[in-house]
Amino acid sequence: MPLNKEIQPGDNDELTRERLQATFDTQQMAAALWGSDLARKRRELAKKVDKLTVLHDSKDMSFMTREEKLSENARKVVQMFAHVADIVEDPSDDAEMFHLSSNAIGHEGHPFGVHFVMFIPALKAQADDEQREKWLMPALGLQLIGTYAQTELGHGTNLRALETMATFDKATDEFVIHTPTVTALKWWPGSLGKSSNHAVVSANLIIDGKSYGHHNFMVQIRDENTHKPLKGITVGDIGPKMAYNASDNGFLGFDHHRIPRRNMLMRHAKVDKNGVYTKPPHAKIGYSAMVHVRSVMIGHQGMFLGSASTIAIRYSLVRRQGEIKEGSGEVKILDYQTQQHRLFPQLARAYVFMFAGKEVRELYQKVLSDMEKGETTLLADLHALTSGLKSVVTHLCVAGMEQCRMACGGHGYSRASGIPEIWGVAVGGCTYEGENMVMLLQLARYLMKAVKETKKGKSLGRLVDYLLLPQDRHSLIGRVPQGEYGPHLAAFEHIARRQIFKVADELTKLQDKGMSKEIAWQKKAVELQRAARLHTRFYLAACFHRKVQSVVDGRIREALADLYHLHLNYELLDMVNYALEDAYLKADQVDFIREDMYRLLETIRPNAISLVDAFEFSDRELRSVLGRRDGHVYENLYKWAKESELNRADVLPYFDKYLKPMMLAARQRSNI
Ligand SMILES: CCCCCCCC/C=C\CCC/C=C/C(=O)SCCNC(=O)CCNC(=O)[C@H](O)C(C)(C)COP(=O)(O)OP(=O)(O)OC[C@H]1O[C@@H](n2cnc3c(N)ncnc32)[C@H](O)[C@@H]1OP(=O)(O)O
Numbered sequence: 071m072p073l074n075k076e077i078q079p080g081d082n083d084e085l086t087r088e089r090l091q092a093t094f095d096t097q098q099m100a101a102a103l104w105g106s107d108l109a110r111k112r113r114e115l116a117k118k119v120d121k122l123t124v125l126h127d128s129k130d131m132s133f134m135t136r137e138e139k140l141s142e143n144a145r146k147v148v149q150m151f152a153h154v155a156d157i158v159e160d161p162s163d164d165a166e167m168f169h170l171s172s173n174a175i176g177h178e179g180h181p182f183g184v185h186f187v188m189f190i191p192a193l194k195a196q197a198d199d200e201q202r203e204k205w206l207m208p209a210l211g212l213q214l215i216g217t218y219a220q221t222e223l224g225h226g227t228n229l230r231a232l233e234t235m236a237t238f239d240k241a242t243d244e245f246v247i248h249t250p251t252v253t254a255l256k257w258w259p260g261s262l263g264k265s266s267n268h269a270v271v272s273a274n275l276i277i278d279g280k281s282y283g284h285h286n287f288m289v290q291i292r293d294e295n296t297h298k299p300l301k302g303i304t305v306g307d308i309g310p311k312m313a314y315n316a317s318d319n320g321f322l323g324f325d326h327h328r329i330p331r332r333n334m335l336m337r338h339a340k341v342d343k344n345g346v347y348t349k350p351p352h353a354k355i356g357y358s359a360m361v362h363v364r365s366v367m368i369g370h371q372g373m374f375l376g377s378a379s380t381i382a383i384r385y386s387l388v389r390r391q392g393e394i395k396e397g398s399g400e401v402k403i404l405d406y407q408t409q410q411h412r413l414f415p416q417l418a419r420a421y422v423f424m425f426a427g428k429e430v431r432e433l434y435q436k437v438l439s440d441m442e443k444g445e446t447t448l449l450a451d452l453h454a455l456t457s458g459l460k461s462v463v464t465h466l467c468v469a470g471m472e473q474c475r476m477a478c479g480g481h482g483y484s485r486a487s488g489i490p491e492i493w494g495v496a497v498g499g500c501t502y503e504g505e506n507m508v509m510l511l512q513l514a515r516y517l518m519k520a521v522k523e524t525k526k527g528k529s530l531g532r533l534v535d536y537l538l539l540p541q542d543r544h545s546l547i548g549r550v551p552q553g554e555y556g557p558h559l560a561a562f563e564h565i566a567r568r569q570i571f572k573v574a575d576e577l578t579k580l581q582d583k584g585m586s587k588e589i590a591w592q593k594k595a596v597e598l599q600r601a602a603r604l605h606t607r608f609y610l611a612a613c614f615h616r617k618v619q620s621v622v623d624g625r626i627r628e629a630l631a632d633l634y635h636l637h638l639n640y641e642l643l644d645m646v647n648y649a650l651e652d653a654y655l656k657a658d659q660v661d662f663i664r665e666d667m668y669r670l671l672e673t674i675r676p677n678a679i680s681l682v683d684a685f686e687f688s689d690r691e692l693r694s695v696l697g698r699r700d701g702h703v704y705e706n707l708y709k710w711a712k713e714s715e716l717n718r719a720d721v722l723p724y725f726d727k728y729l730k731p732m733m734l735a736a737r738q739r740s741n742i
């Protein structure tokens with residue numbers, strides 16, 4: 071059977087020749103990346119969106135003001151819901167809906183961004199049956215627009231310091247929601263500024279003067295018809311951001327605003343009409359919407375890096391600059407070893423982040439169904455895993471995307487490349503849903519607990535059972551037959567385990583000297599977050615291994631294995647200092663890793679375009695002139711530049727207003 075190679079009439083010949091070299095079928099690789107069902111659905115929905123002009127951008131968003139962006143994406147999201155039944159197979163499938171929104175709307179935000187990613191998940195996990203009936207159904211039916219208002223101007227990380235109050239008034243059976251200070255203003259919630267009319271609000275529950283910590287409350291903030299803020303509510307937009315500017319992240323204040331008692335989300339924690347409080351089965355069950363987003367972010371971030379890699383690799387096959395052999399003509403920039411070394415490891419990361427995203431979603435679904443039954447044993451594992459992955463993946467994604475941008479030279483800096491916007495959206499992920507450093511320390515807590523269990527000969531679970539294994543003193547990399555990569559994965563494991571035990575021992579020593587647990591933790595915090603990173607990078611490498619092993623088709627497995635082996639080599643070199651510290655690796659082994667990595671760059675080179683084609687991003691979804699599937703970059707860059715708002719007239723008013731009078735005056739002075 072012929073292999074699918076994504077060749078279409080009118081394509082740039084250079085790219086066609088590249089595509090013909092592929093050793094595998096791109097549609098089968100897409101199935102490995104997305105899952106065969108989702109890959110098929112993506113392909114079909116992209117075709118349908120192409121035909122539905124109401125879903126198309128009315129102009130490039132780079133040339134729009136914020137208000138135009140908000141209005142444009144509100145228009146498109148409404149059209150998207152109006153046509154949803156004709157486009158997707160299952161509107162309740164988050165993954166399919168995400169791809170529809172990615173094609174039709176892009177990633178700059180829209181009024182329902184937080185509605186679907188946090189508001190609804192919060193209701194699903196925390197509202198009781200009656201409350202689900204009251205709010206979840208209307209929310210799913212788009213009768214209201216919700217947001218998730220937790221962060222305040224003064225505090226985002228330290229949730230225990232949130233100041234918004236929900237004081238129970240027994241006499242009226244209501245909560246009084248109040249913002250006591252300026253720092254207590256809710257700040258940042260997506261779509262709050264101008265779009266939402268409801269919010270899940272985190273506030274301190276106070277009953278008879280006693281605080282029970284923050285809980286979630288449903289608050290209507292705007293009138294459903296006039297959209298004006300309700301009495302006692304102040305709400306607005308927090309202003310422009312690095313990116314994500316089609317989202318109206320907002321502020322929100324309450325002046326003794328009253329809501330019924332039953333507006334507290336009461337699936338787990340409860341308050342009855344007498345003010346009697348019932349504790350939830352797990353203290354952090356109210357954090358479930360955050361865990362939900364952290365779990366979806368992994369795959370999304372992989373997709374962002376996949377988009378940037380697609381743009382940079384396709385462009386690097388069109389762009390020619392300089393000669394390798396004098397007189398033999400300018401080469402494609404992807405033929406430079408430095409360009410391959412810059413881009414292929416990012417491509418490999420994009421692949422593994424997408425695989426890890428799938429694994430973590432499966433664990434999330436399991437925990438969610440357990441929670442329905444009041445079972446919370448796996449919550450700590452999920453929290454630890456998502457905290458580490460969220461931090462490592464977002465960090466490596468933005469570092470990788472920056473490599474992609476630089477690899478496109480000057481044109482990468484233009485918004486026409488599409489990279490600045492996706493970079494800006496992805497980098498937000500380092501901060502939202504828990505600042506990365508803070509979340510790494512959450513994982514470190516879990517790892518330190520795991521060490522304690524290990525010392526008793528027990529394991530906390532599958533994610534950390536490698537801590538029970540003995541340490542090898544020396545690596546076998548380069549000491550076993552060429553082509554065996556078991557020792558590479560063992561090196562990730564060794565490095566993580568060693569750092570985890572090292573910092574655990576250091577903490578114990580400090581405490582043995584009389585230092586308090588908290589101060590010892592501070593003294594070792596940098597080392598602790600390193601342990602969390604190394605653990606997560608081991609998890610990612612092991613996840614890549616699991617994926618390669620699971621692929622049945624030989625050609626796909628071989629092409630994926632090349633990426634996997636590159637990943638092992640590149641990441642090991644990135645963290646090689648840890649393996650040199652205890653002489654686990656010797657200098658000749660580091661050289662071996664390097665040489666093997668250079669060999670793999672050459673092996674991957676002929677498959678490069680097909681490895682990015684396999685993401686199957688449509689041009690509409692990619693929104694990049696450089697990353698166009700057909701490779702016709704230059705004529706389209708020129709066309710794009712002509713759309714610039716500055717080109718609407720040959721002479722703009724500021725010339726006559728400022729520059730001309732200055733030059734005239736200067737000329738007059740020089741004539742005197
Ligand atoms: C259809 C799909 C469309 C998708 C479209 C996607 C586009 C979307 C784009 C953008 C959307 C952006 C949306 C962004 C939203 C937000 O940012 S919402 C706000 C998020 N805020 C945070 O993440 C705050 C971070 N802070 C915290 O989570 C916590 O404060 C903390 C740092 C974890 C500490 O909490 P706390 O002080 O309460 O707890 P500790 O005392 O430190 O720890 C006590 C123990 O609890 C354990 N713990 C903490 N959290 C959890 C949890 N979630 N689950 C389980 N266990 C938890 C912690 O580990 C401690 O355990 P131990 O005592 O055993 O060690």
Ligand SMILES: Cc1cc2nc3c(=O)[nH]c(=O)nc-3n(C[C@H](O)[C@H](O)[C@H](O)COP(=O)(O)OP(=O)(O)OC[C@H]3O[C@@H](n4cnc5c(N)ncnc54)[C@H](O)[C@@H]3O)c2cc1C
Pocket residue numbers: 184218219220221224225226227228257258259260314319498501502503504505506507508511
């Ligand atoms: C694009 C975007 C969208 C958002 N959407 C929402 C939303 O929909 N709803 C919502 O409620 N919020 C939202 N947020 C807010 C977001 O969740 C918070 O900004 C985030 O949790 C970080 O909190 P912070 O801003 O208080 O940072 P800070 O905690 O002030 O962090 C500043 C620095 O202090 C360090 N630090 C803080 N605490 C510790 C610690 N314990 N140990 C070590 N270092 C520490 C951090 O590592 C960081 O370097 C959004 C934010 C962004 C950027």
